[in-house]
Amino acid sequence: MAYFLTADGGTESLRARVYDLAGTCLGSVAVPYETKFSAGARAEQDPEDWWSAFVKASRQAIAQSGVDAAAIEAVTLATTSCTVVALDRDGKALRPAIIWMDVRANAEADAVLATGDAALIANGGGRGPVSAEWMIPKALWIARNEPNIFEAAHTICEYQDFMTLRLTGERAASLNNVTLRWHYATDRGGWAASLVEKLGLSALLDKWPLRVVPPGGVVGNLSARAAEELGLSTRVKLVQGGADALIGMIGLGVAKPGQLALITGSSHLQFGVTENAVHAPGVWGTYRDCVYPDRYIIEGGQTSTGSIIAWLGRLMNGTMDIDELNRKAAALEPGCDGLLVQDHFQGNRTPYTDPLSRGAIVGLTLAHEPQHIMRAMMEGIGFGTRAILDAMADAGYRGTEITIGGGAGASDLWLQIHADTAGLPVCVPASRDAPSVGSAVLAAHGAGHFATIDDGIAAMVRPGKRIEPRKREVGLYDEIYQQYRALYPALKSVLENKGQSV
Incomplete structure (x- = not known):
């Protein structure tokens, strides 16, 4: 048997897992690390914490699995994206890593967009936005504000x-x-x-990595030092992974044109697979070869989704029984007796790209109870997903089914609402640990067990359940969705009249 070590490096912890060729997880251990927050929407981590967490979690996961470490053939990692580090010649961090959620580089993001460079076609067809989370704005921030660090960075x-x-x-x-x-x-x-040159940042090109390796490609073998720390052989291959959400697409089995991955948690991310380039306002991408050779990925996103449900729980002061509320909410009709929620509690990422838009609960009466509000929130989030799917359709991409990974997969009600509001079937694989399963597929492919990533998906990603949209509910939601679409311009007007820019 062949075995593979994976790591899912998230915002709060790193989880190492051991898989076999059938996609079975044999050992799983998470080790947390600290994020330091400061004023100005700043969030940083110590890269050494990532490494120590990886070593500790990997050794324990291998021991838990019962697998002989000598049988591990390959390692693949999926990590947070847009987490930027500056390193010296010895690979040591010159400053804490600026992690993905850090948006200190807002002014730099505006400067990137102002270049009008052709590379910006992936940002709403060139109209923006450019996120302060991304690599170039963060590198530009370092160059402007910590020039000594930028200059010293190898x-x-x-x-x-x-x-x-x-x-x-x-x-x-x-x-x-x-x-x-x-x-x-x-x-x-x-x-x-040309983009970095227009920003006066040409030196960055020499500081970026020398090689670019696609997901599933072999980077090289473990160094003697790394192998010793991990208790592995130098024969073990490091197979390239990538951003956790995108590697999660593989773990969800989303690989064919028309399929769409919905990665859920505190926020929602939508990634569709297409054979053709698509660039338009209201969506991000497309990105060629980003996950699969000769295929494109189109992207949308909702800023606050699961976090809205968590917010409701905080308002209920710890008294929210989520299972009981799900049961009561499932008995309600679509529309929750007149309730409508705009899900922009932390602004809108797509399709409006308005960071100052705000959430709203409209239609409240004294007869409404917590289950009405929770279901209306689920429906509002479903409508937000549909608005993104509509923007993708306007751009030329039409999804045929949605595959969900993450927290929403635990709620049958929410899954059905997503199917009914989108009018599309919803699939949930047997394992919701999508980034780790995707990493295992890539490791097996890179180790030579599967000719393609698609072959690895067929062998290692196990199907779960499929939820079909219900004709009656689809019709009811079509009507309510039009009311949802009317909320944004109406509330935008209200906020503008208050003097708040949106």
């Missing part, structure tokens, strides 16, 4: 690349990350050289 890269360097000694980036967030494009000549 390498400026991401979490993924730091781990690659520590594991193999190779300065190699994932094609997944660089096409997703660095404005790299395989169909436009690679690096966005």
Whole structure:
């Protein structure tokens, strides 16, 4: 038997898992690490914490699995994207990593968009926005505000690349990350050289990793030092992974044109697979070769989704019984007796791209109870997803089914609401640990057990349940959706009249 070690490096912890060729998880251990927050929407981590968490979690997961460490053939990691690190020649961090949720680089993001460079076609067809989370704005912030750090940096890269360097000694980036967030494009000549030159940031090109390796490609073997720390052999291959949500697409089995992955948690991310380039306002992408060779990925996102349900729980002062509320909410009719929720509690990422838009609960009466509000929130989030699907359709991409990973998969009610509001079937694989399963598929492919990533998906991703949209409910939601669409311009007008820019 062949076995594979994976790591899912998230915002709060790193989880190592051991898989076999059938996609069975044999051992799973998570080790937390600290995030330090400060004023100005700043969030930082110590890269050494990632490495120590990886070593500890990996050793324990292998021991838990009962697998002989000598049987581990390959390692693949999925990590947070847009987590930027500056390293010296020895690979040591010159400052804490600026993690994905840190948006200190807002002014720099505006400067990137102002260049009007052709590479910005992936940002709403060139109209924006450029997120302060992305690589170039963060690198520009370092250059402007910490010029000594920028000058001293031998390498400026991401979490993924730091781990690659520590594991193999190779300065190699994932094609997944660089096409997703660095404005790299395989169909436009690679690096966005003209973009960084317009920003006076040409030196950044020499600081980025030397190689770009696609997901499933072999970066190299473990170095002697890394192998010793992990208790593994130097024969073990490091197979390239990428951004956790995108590697999660593989773990969900979303690979064919028309399929769409809905990654759920505190927020929602929508990633569709298409055979053709699609660029338009209201969506991000498309990104060629980002996950699969010769296929494109189109992207949408909702800023606050599961976090809205958590907010309701805080308002209920710890008295919210989620199972009981789900049961009561499932007995309600669509529309929750006149309730309508706009899900923009933390602004709107797509299709409006309005960070100052706000959430709303409309239609409240004294007869409404917590289950009405919770279901209306689920419906509002479902409508937000549908608005993104509509924007994708306007751009030329039409999804045929939705595959859900993450927290929403635990609620049968929410799954059915997503199917009914979108009018599309919803699939949930047997395992909701999508980034880890996707990493296992890539590791097996890179180790030579499967000719393609698609073959690995067929062998290792197990189907779960499928929820069909209900004709009657689809019709009812079609009517309510039009009311939802009317909320944004109406509330925008109200906020503008109050003097609040939206």
